[in-house]
Amino acid sequence: MIMQYVVIVYLWLAILLYLVLGGADFGAGIIELVTTSRNKPGVRKTLYQAIGPVWEANHMWLIIAIVILFAGFPEIYSQISVHLHIPLLIMLMGIIARGTAFAFRHYDAVQDDMQHWYNHIFVSSSFITPLFLGIIAGSTFSGKINLEADGFLSAYVFSWLNWFSVTVGLFTVALCGYLASVYLIGEANSEQDKRRFIRTAKEMNIASVIFGGLVFLAAAIDGVPLVQWVFGDPVGLGSVIAATLSLGLLWSSLRKGKLNALRFHAGFQAAMILLAANYARFPDFIIVKGGNNFSLFDHIAPANVIAALGVALLIGSVLILPALFYLFYSFEKGLRTPSEKPGTISPPPVPSHHVPSDPPSE
Amino acid sequence: MNDFLAARSQMALSLGFHIVYACIGMVMPFFMAVSHYRWLRTGDIIYKNITKAWSKGVAIFFATGAVSGTMLSFELGLLWPTFMKHAGPIFSMPFSLEGTAFFIEAIALGFFLYGWDRFNRWFHWFTGVVVGISGLASGILVSAANAWMNSPAGFDFVHGEYLNIDPIKAMFNDAWLFQALHMTLAAFAATGFAVAGVHALMILKKKNIRFHTEAFKIAAIFGGIASVLQPISGDFSAKDIARRQPAKLAAMESHFHTGKSAPLYIGGIPDKKNKKVDYAIVIPGMLSFLVHGNFTDEVKGLDAIPEEDQPPVAITHYAFQIMVGMGIFMMLVSLLLFISRWKRKWPKQKWFLRFFVIATPAGFIAVEAGWTVTEVGRQPWIIQGIMRTADAVTPMPGIVYSFYLFSLIYLSLTVAIVFLLSRQIKMVPVLYDTSNLTAQPE
Numbered sequence: 001m002i003m004q005y006v007v008i009v010y011l012w013l014a015i016l017l018y019l020v021l022g023g024a025d026f027g028a029g030i031i032e033l034v035t036t037s038r039n040k041p042g043v044r045k046t047l048y049q050a051i052g053p054v055w056e057a058n059h060m061w062l063i064i065a066i067v068i069l070f071a072g073f074p075e076i077y078s079q080i081s082v083h084l085h086i087p088l089l090i091m092l093m094g095i096i097a098r099g100t101a102f103a104f105r106h107y108d109a110v111q112d113d114m115q116h117w118y119n120h121i122f123v124s125s126s127f128i129t130p131l132f133l134g135i136i137a138g139s140t141f142s143g144k145i146n147l148e149a150d151g152f153l154s155a156y157v158f159s160w161l162n163w164f165s166v167t168v169g170l171f172t173v174a175l176c177g178y179l180a181s182v183y184l185i186g187e188a189n190s191e192q193d194k195r196r197f198i199r200t201a202k203e204m205n206i207a208s209v210i211f212g213g214l215v216f217l218a219a220a221i222d223g224v225p226l227v228q229w230v231f232g233d234p235v236g237l238g239s240v241i242a243a244t245l246s247l248g249l250l251w252s253s254l255r256k257g258k259l260n261a262l263r264f265h266a267g268f269q270a271a272m273i274l275l276a277a278n279y280a281r282f283p284d285f286i287i288v289k290g291g292n293n294f295s296l297f298d299h300i301a302p303a304n305v306i307a308a309l310g311v312a313l314l315i316g317s318v319l320i321l322p323a324l325f326y327l328f329y330s331f332e333k334g335l336r337t338p339s340e341k342p343g344t345i346s347p348p349p350v351p352s353h354h355v356p357s358d359p360p361s362e
Numbered sequence: 363m364n365d366f367l368a369a370r371s372q373m374a375l376s377l378g379f380h381i382v383y384a385c386i387g388m389v390m391p392f393f394m395a396v397s398h399y400r401w402l403r404t405g406d407i408i409y410k411n412i413t414k415a416w417s418k419g420v421a422i423f424f425a426t427g428a429v430s431g432t433m434l435s436f437e438l439g440l441l442w443p444t445f446m447k448h449a450g451p452i453f454s455m456p457f458s459l460e461g462t463a464f465f466i467e468a469i470a471l472g473f474f475l476y477g478w479d480r481f482n483r484w485f486h487w488f489t490g491v492v493v494g495i496s497g498l499a500s501g502i503l504v505s506a507a508n509a510w511m512n513s514p515a516g517f518d519f520v521h522g523e524y525l526n527i528d529p530i531k532a533m534f535n536d537a538w539l540f541q542a543l544h545m546t547l548a549a550f551a552a553t554g555f556a557v558a559g560v561h562a563l564m565i566l567k568k569k570n571i572r573f574h575t576e577a578f579k580i581a582a583i584f585g586g587i588a589s590v591l592q593p594i595s596g597d598f599s600a601k602d603i604a605r606r607q608p609a610k611l612a613a614m615e616s617h618f619h620t621g622k623s624a625p626l627y628i629g630g631i632p633d634k635k636n637k638k639v640d641y642a643i644v645i646p647g648m649l650s651f652l653v654h655g656n657f658t659d660e661v662k663g664l665d666a667i668p669e670e671d672q673p674p675v676a677i678t679h680y681a682f683q684i685m686v687g688m689g690i691f692m693m694l695v696s697l698l699l700f701i702s703r704w705k706r707k708w709p710k711q712k713w714f715l716r717f718f719v720i721a722t723p724a725g726f727i728a729v730e731a732g733w734t735v736t737e738v739g740r741q742p743w744i745i746q747g748i749m750r751t752a753d754a755v756t757p758m759p760g761i762v763y764s765f766y767l768f769s770l771i772y773l774s775l776t777v778a779i780v781f782l783l784s785r786q787i788k789m790v791p792v793l794y795d796t797s798n799l800t801a802q803p804e
Contacts, residue, residue: 052472052475052476053472053473053475053476054472056424056425056428056468056471056472057465057468057469057472059428059432059468060461060464060465060468062432063431063432063435063461063464063465064461064465066435066436067435067454067457067458067461068458070435070438070439070446070450070454070457071450071451071454071455071457071458072451072454074446074447074448074449074450074451075447077439077446077447077450078439078443078444078446078447078450079443080439081436081439081440081443081446081756082443082756082757082758085440085756085758088436088440089440089764089767092432092433092436092437093767093771095429095432095433096429096430096432096433096771096775098429099425099426099428099429099432100425100426100429100775100778102425103421103422103424103425103426104422104778104782106421107418107421107422107782107786108782108785109418109782109785109786109788109789109793110785110788110789152759152760155758156758301450301451301527302451302527304527304528304529305451305452305454305527305529308455308458308529308530309454309455309458309529312455312458312459312462313458315462316458316459316461316462316465319462319466320462320465320466320469323466323469323470324465324469327469327472327473330473330477330480330481331472331476
């Protein structure tokens with residue numbers, strides 16, 4: 001039975017890490033979107049250095065979460081797949097467009113007008129993907145999924161196209177932008193860059209607060225008991241307070257120049273938001289119209305499947321986590337090789353190491 | 363087109379697209395590792411340049427494979443929710459392990475692509491090897507999951523319920539070993555021939571000859587070995603399918619009538635209505651020999667399978683003929699390669715290189731055809747003998763539009779990637795091998 005909890009913890013851990021790491025990755029594209037075109041090249045350079053080595057890994061958390069869902073909670077996976085088919089499809093199109101555009105713009109051997117197209121696709125899909133991820137997440141607890149609906153609109157469209165889901169989507173976008181800009185403060189190549197990321201972080205912070213407010217407003221309109229979940233529950237309330245305190249600490253660590261504390265606080269706030277929004281209704285994973293909710297405990301796979309899944313996850317983490325930490329550690333800004341120190345890196349797609357006249361380093 | 367057909371077409375399209383990128387993504391790292399090893403051992407710059415040129419291609423293919431794979435993990439539920447609801451817990455073991463393998467591959471790729479001149483040289487080399495090994499593991503695990511659909515195991519099917527689930531037994535189902543072997547060899551053969559073909563073309567065009575010759579050798583050796591071994595693995599698979607899925611074998615071979623001394627039809631047009639094959643080359647007793655090892659034993663035909671459980675014969679038969687044809691062609695070219703190698707003459711003759719140029723797409727055509735055989739040959743089942751594909755499809759209407767949309771997306775991606783690769787190849791003289799431009803090569 002302990003394995004049930006292992007699997008559930010991993011599910012939420014994967015969701016959290018996808019929000020924090022994948023979210024920061026999406027956010028990088030959102031920052032590029034809101035940066036003036038004059039400053040875009042500099043931002044792009046920082047983005048390339050910061051997310052290039054880790055971006056594939058950051059998106060693996062989504063795969064982990066989805067595998068846990070279909071292996072461990074097949075009924076929940078299949079209900080989400082049926083009722084949220086359309087936003088899932090749009091999100092997937094975003095993932096495909098974004099991933100390929102990011103790779104193409106760095107690995108195209110010729111730098112010409114095509115870059116314009118890659119950039120355009122990259123930034124717009126960086127906005128659309130988290131928007132729809134947020135819409136999907138919001139829809140699972142909006143209570144708008146109607147299992148009895150038989151019309152196309154009521155069964156497959158209004159399940160996600162409602163005020164609540166859409167505001168959660170917008171809030172997610174702002175949160176991703178916030179996470180990315182806080183993360184990038186430490187990656188900036190110049191003082192000017194750094195100031196720009198700080199300003200973006202502040203703007204994204206304000207946007208998150210505004211969209212967060214709109215989420216509550218939409219919840220009231222759509223009859224989602226969000227206020228009760230967040231403020232009527234000691235854990236929910238506690239996490240809101242913790243997130244607020246952490247926000248204060250974040251800006252104070254920025255003044256003191258503590259970059260790692262800065263990142264920790266941003267990630268911590270995302271975790272607290274996730275906790276506040278989800279704790280009160282745990283173990284219900286999908287809230288449906290009529291109250292026949294899908295609980296993680298009621299719809300869990302048989303015990304030996306969960307045991308096998310739990311063991312696979314535990315073994316997987318032993319292999320993945322050390323390698324992942326080493327990857328993050330190795331590509332920290334401070335540890336970059338001298339040739340990649342600020343100002344000297346040649347921009348992709350023709351980094352200096354392409355020059356084939358390097359002497360063999362024997 | 364109805365929604366069911368659209369769902370099947372979209373799935374076929376997504377898998378048919380992904381399989382190419384997955385194969386290249388899992389095989390190319392081994393080519394790079396060989397070339398990288400030679401660079402580290404000999405200090406010959408050409409090998410470093412080959413490794414780097416290949417790694418750019420791999421980065422493009424890996425990114426495309428990763429996103430199309432992500433797409434698939436959702437698409438299983440989007441298109442086949444009823445299948446996933448029941449099959450999810452049973453056949454998920456290889457997927458959860460594959461999640462780990464894929465994750466490690468992504469981490470190792472980060473180290474490899476961005477790690478030049480940054481880490482210990484052998485650590486850097488090793489991360490490239492890890493990319494290959496974890497990619498290979500992913501491929502084997504996904505084949506095992508697909509094998510379960512062909513050879514369901516690890517549960518009891520009682521009155522429509524799936525009881526006593528054993529995910530480990532499901533993973534090690536009867537079909538997994540031969541299917542994984544066949545797929546792995548196919549990936550090496552297809553990628554080897556595709557890469558060798560491109561380099562052979564460049565040699566014929568007299569561009570950066572040494573660069574392309576060294577690259578050609580590595581790719582051709584891998585592709586050649588796999589192509590020579592593949593028919594043996596194919597024989598294992600055919601015998602295995604005859605035992606487990608007689609309907610699939612019968613459709614592959616257009617074998618309508620159960621009987622002793624079963625003939626083998628090569629080519630031909632199967633006529634399902636009159637239960638015969640027109641215009642085929644017929645070898646009497648050969649099918650019995652291929653299945654049983656003697657020319658007389660009985661082979662089950664389509665007449666032994668109820669009408670409603672029979673797969674489409676024509677598609678399965680044509681796809682099978684194409685796969686075998688391509689396989690034999692590649693095997694012959696590989697034998698030529700090894701003979702010339704054995705005579706210590708590396709292929710420099712034009713006619714020989716032209717064979718490789720012609721064979722460039724052969725492996726991937728065979729991969730797509732083989733994939734068609736295994737999937738169409740299993741119809742009308744999504745889980746052989748347990749669940750029909752038609753019962754697994756999503757209730758959501760309008761899948762036709764999603765199929766059109768994704769056809770457009772995959773088509774544009776294919777165009778984009780061909781475009782990017784052609785630019786990579788065009789830029790070889792500038793980015794990777796300047797020996798033709800500078801007066802003094804290394």
